Structures are given as C-alpha cells and as structure tokens.
Amino acid sequence: MGPLKGFKIIEIAGVGPGQFAGMLLADMGASVIRLDRPVDATPIFAAPARFNIMNRSRPTIGVDLKTPWGVQLVLDLCAEADAIFEGFRPGVMERLGLGPEACMARNPKLVYGRMTGWGQQGPLAESVGHDANYIGLAGAYGAIGEKGGRPVCPLNLVGDMGGGGAYLVIGLLAALLEASKSGRGQVIDAAMVDGAASQMASIWSFKAAGEWQDERGSNILDGGAPFYTAYRTLDGLYMAVAPLENRFYGNLLDALGLADIDPAAQHDRSQWATVRQRIQAVFATRTRDEWCERLAGTQTCCTPILNLSEAATHPHNVARGTFVSVDGVTQPGPAPRFSRTQSAISSAAGTLQPDLFRVLRDWGASDEILANITRESQA
Numbered sequence: 001m002g003p004l005k006g007f008k009i010i011e012i013a014g015v016g017p018g019q020f021a022g023m024l025l026a027d028m029g030a031s032v033i034r035l036d037r038p039v040d041a042t043p044i045f046a047a048p049a050r051f052n053i054m055n056r057s058r059p060t061i062g063v064d065l066k067t068p069w070g071v072q073l074v075l076d077l078c079a080e081a082d083a084i085f086e087g088f089r090p091g092v093m094e095r096l097g098l099g100p101e102a103c104m105a106r107n108p109k110l111v112y113g114r115m116t117g118w119g120q121q122g123p124l125a126e127s128v129g130h131d132a133n134y135i136g137l138a139g140a141y142g143a144i145g146e147k148g149g150r151p152v153c154p155l156n157l158v159g160d161m162g163g164g165g166a167y168l169v170i171g172l173l174a175a176l177l178e179a180s181k182s183g184r185g186q187v188i189d190a191a192m193v194d195g196a197a198s199q200m201a202s203i204w205s206f207k208a209a210g211e212w213q214d215e216r217g218s219n220i221l222d223g224g225a226p227f228y229t230a231y232r233t234l235d236g237l238y239m240a241v242a243p244l245e246n247r248f249y250g251n252l253l254d255a256l257g258l259a260d261i262d263p264a265a266q267h268d269r270s271q272w273a274t275v276r277q278r279i280q281a282v283f284a285t286r287t288r289d290e291w292c293e294r295l296a297g298t299q300t301c302c303t304p305i306l307n308l309s310e311a312a313t314h315p316h317n318v319a320r321g322t323f324v325s326v327d328g329v330t331q332p333g334p335a336p337r338f339s340r341t342q343s344a345i346s347s348a349a350g351t352l353q354p355d356l357f358r359v360l361r362d363w364g365a366s367d368e369i370l371a372n373i374t375r376e377s378q379a
Contacts, residue, residue, distance in 0.1 A: 002029020003341040007082045007176065008364055010035065010074065011058070012065075012098075014087035016131075016156065017115060017164030017192065019054035021085065024169050026057035027334035027343045033363045034060040035074065036352060053331045055349035059359045062352045069376055071097045076369045077360075079106040082179075083172050085113030085188075087164075089128075090120050100187045110185040111175040115168045117159070119191030131159035131192070138163070138196035143203065147217030147224060163195025220244070220267075226276035227252070227266060230305060237288035238305040241279070245301075252300040256282045 004025060011022040013036035026032040034055065049055070064070045075098070078084055084103060086093055093099045093114075100112040117134045118124040124137075135141040135158045136151075145152040171188035179185050206212035206219065218224040227249050230238045243249040250263035258278060265271055283291065288304050295302045306314060312323040312330050324333040327348035334343035353359050357373050 001342060001344045001346070002027065003338055003343075004028040004030035005341065007031065008080060009033075009172075010077055010081050010084040012074075012084065012086035012088075012093075013037065013060065014115075016054075017160040017168070018085070018087035019052075020161050020165030021113075021115070021168045021172075022058060023054045023056055024165070025172070027345060029341065029343065031363050032058040033077070033359065034058055035063045035065075036060050038062045038064050049351040050327050050329055050349055052349045053329065056326065056331075057344075057346045059347075059353050059362075060350070061356050061359050062354075065096050065098065073369070073373075074098055075103065075106050076372070077365065078103040078110055080364065080366055080369070081107065081110060082176060083111040083113060083185075085115065085168060085172060087115045089116060090125050104185055108185060109179050109183055111172055111179055111188070112185065113168050113172050113175075113188045113190065115164055115190040115192070117164075117192045119194060120189045131156040134159040134163065134192040135196045138193050138200065140196045140200055142214075143200075143216060143222055145216040145222075147215065149216065151216065158199060159192045159196050162199055163197075164190065164192040167195035167198070224272065226272050226279055229276070231280050231283035233283055233288040233291055234285060235287040239283060239288060239291055240303050240305050241301070243301040248299055248301050251298055252302065255295055255298045255300055258282065 007025075007030045009022075009025055009030050009032045011018065011025075011032050011034040013019075013034050022032050022034055063073060065074065074084075086098075094101075100114075103112060104110050114120060116125070117129045118127060132141060132153055135154075138159075140158050141151050141153065144154055168188065168190040171190050175186050175188055203212060203221070206221075212219050216222060220228055223229040228242050228244060231241055232238055241252065243252045246263055246266055249266050253259060253261050253263055256279060261275060261278065286294065291302070292304050304310075311317060317323055321333055323330055324345065325331075326345055329348070334345060337343065357370060360373065361370055
C-alpha cells in the first residue's frame, strides 16, 4: 500500500524531526527500517513505546554503530537501499565510518539525507540547538506574538516538523525521482533554519512590497488585523476569525450586526484598533458554541479554536478520519491522501525488535546479509 511501496529506506534513529520524516515515508508505503541504539541505551522518550506515535508503521532494531559489525551491517544495507537518512551533527557519521562517501561507494544510486538544525556548513554548524533556536534565527519566532508582547513559540511545528522533517522528506523524494532518471544518488542537506526561512516566503513577499512591519501583531497574518485574529467568547474560549477576502469580511460584519463599519475600509490600518474593539465586544456576548451555531453557513471564515481533545472529536475531523486510534492510542492519520495508492498505518509504534533476522528479511535484505547475521549471532 502507498505510493512509495517498493522503496527501501534506512533511518538512523533520532528524535523529533527524524522520527517524523520516517513516519511520513513509512505511512506512504516505503519499507523503512529504523536503526536505533542498543536496547540498554537510556531512552529519551520514557513513556511506553506504544505512545511514541512517530515510530509507527516501521520496525525498530538495535544496532550499535560504534562496533565494526554494526558499521558493516549499515554499509551492506546501503548496497540494497534506495535511501538513508540521519540527523546527527556534522561529522558524526563520518567518524563512525558511515558518511556519504562510504555509503555511496557501496551504492552510487543511494540518496543520502542529512538533517541538522544549522546545516552542514556555516559558523553555527557545530553548535547545539533546538527548534526555538533555529526558528529564532530564521525570523519566524520573532514574527509571532501579540503587539508589545513576547514572541509566542509555535510548538515545534515550524522548525522540527516543518523546516526539518517535512523538508527532509521533500528532498529525499525529489532526489529519488532524479536518481530514477540519472542513476546517481546525491546528498540532501536539510537544515531546519533553512526550512523555517523557506516557509516564510509569503511573509517576505509582504516585506518586499513594503506591507510588513517588523513589530509583532501589526500585520495582516500575525493577528494585527481585526479580520485575521482570535476573539474571546463569553465562556472564555476563542473563535478563529479569518475573512481575508473583502466579501467574506462584509459577511462577517453583517452577521455581527456591525453594518455601520465600512467593509471597503478593511485595509485602513488607522481603523484597525477601533474595529477590533467593536468586534471583540460582540463576540463576548455569546459562548463559543453559540457562535459556531449562529455563524454556520454564513461564509465568514469563522471556526472554533479547539484543544487537542476537541479536535479529535469534531464532526468534520471524524467524517474525514483525520484522527485514528491505533493500539488504543489516538493519533493523526496519514497525510496527504492518495486516490489510488492509499497511505496507511501499517503497525503501531513499538519497542526495539530483537528478531534482527526476521526484520531484515521482511525489509528485503539479501541472502548474503542474512547469512552474515546468522554467523554473527552464532559467534
């Protein structure tokens, strides 16, 4: 199942964005094998393995990359794989003897994905960091938040998952397509700071046109505009209001009983503060659910702001199967969707699998590799 069926990919285990990339590839049908540290290594995710959702749809086996046998196993697998990816700091894989040169010497068509925060080169390449650091340097963190307030961290979506994991997958898929034509692999340098900056392309468009102020909460898409923000309701919850188009903005004003506000002046920034106050005063008169009912079908781009539990049970998400339950764990389903080669969660997240022979056989390892594993286990 899935459009990537038949592709064999090696995942050198990491946390966060690397797991996310592996999940996306495996959900889309690739035969991904996740090589993690030995079972006695201290786990970073201390909860039961079945809750580590991003490890779903693929097996995880313990391989000590600091041993000659572990290195040899990875090199042997590279000879049969379409791609390998890792998320260590620059130079780590080379010191292990598993850098791009060594792996691609075994398979010239191999695609080698590298994901880091700062990239393979640059003054900060060797520095430590996390999502907040990368999106801070990219300009994304500083652009999010209320006017006069502190920057608001957008979870770890913009750096880790979007700028890192998703861009790594885009790079791997593009390189696999190119390799199918040229017969040659290549190295992907997926830096989270680059990916976060890339996601800001539309904001840079506003800035280039002189329509973006560097002060947070002062622009159309950062909550500064009264027609693109969140409004607090009577019960202390919030509605997302986003009628960017003038006709939808006019519909909103009509629905709120604010027909005296001229929708033609939508982009007059001198009126934004007053309009925001008036809209907020109206939203404060009803609960969030009452507003949902009142605004249903009004073409106003207004929806409730839900917490995680509410999102999983919202009728629209239920109808689409946006969230699913696997092994009793509620989680997002595969995305995107395909009309013919449907993605699927092939297995729940699990612990390290000790049956190395079976896992590699199912992955498609050659008889020679399987024979080597048998000899090693008997040594």
